[in-house]
Amino acid sequence: MSTKPLYRDTENGKLGGVCAGIAVTLGAEVWLVRLIFVSLFFFTGFFLAILIYIIACLLLDKMPIKKQQQQSIYANHSMKTKPWQQGHSAEKLLENITAELDDIDNGLQKMENYVISFSYKMDREFKQQ
Known part of the structure; x- marks a missing residue:
């Protein structure tokens, strides 16, 4: 234990x-x-x-x-499964998780946009030399 x-x-x-x-x-x-x-x-x-x-x-x-x-x-x-417990209702929990997943998705989109951008290619070229 x-x-x-x-x-x-x-x-x-x-x-x-x-x-x-x-x-x-x-x-x-x-x-x-x-x-x-x-x-x-x-x-x-x-x-x-x-x-x-x-x-x-x-x-x-x-x-x-x-x-x-x-x-x-x-x-x-x-x-929360009982009224006296701490926690969120199922709806609020779903909203929290959805908001976190949206934040992750926005971060991934920003990363993807940077990787396919011209400035990323230029940064790679300068770092190789």
């Missing part, structure tokens, strides 16, 4: 990103982790919950940029 490292997710976090990081690591909904923390806040005394949060905020590293990008891509492509 592989374990995921625990990071602070400052991109999706409200304060320090501790609850969002725990949610990513556990594969849970962020709102559920926040609800558990608020319950801990009220039932164990305010000081203890704040102390735990501050210690976690100081000890946990920020999520690396590459992992944040992967998380945002995953968030754009996640579909």
Whole structure:
């Protein structure tokens, strides 16, 4: 069984990103982790919950940029199957994917236009000499 490292997710976090990081690591909904923390806040005394949060905020590293990008891509492509889950409806998910494919298509068209252009042939000739 592989374990995921625990990071602070400052991109999706409200304060320090501790609850969002725990949610990513556990594969849970962020709102559920926040609800558990608020319950801990009220039932164990305010000081203890704040102390735990501050210690976690100081000890946990920020999520690396590459992992944040992967998380945002995953968030754009996640579909909610239940009303309380995070994600997009099927229609919104289809719109996101269509927009990404259109961007890829535009990039390929620009590349193709450059490769068949006269300036590309001239650049190749000058680089060969």
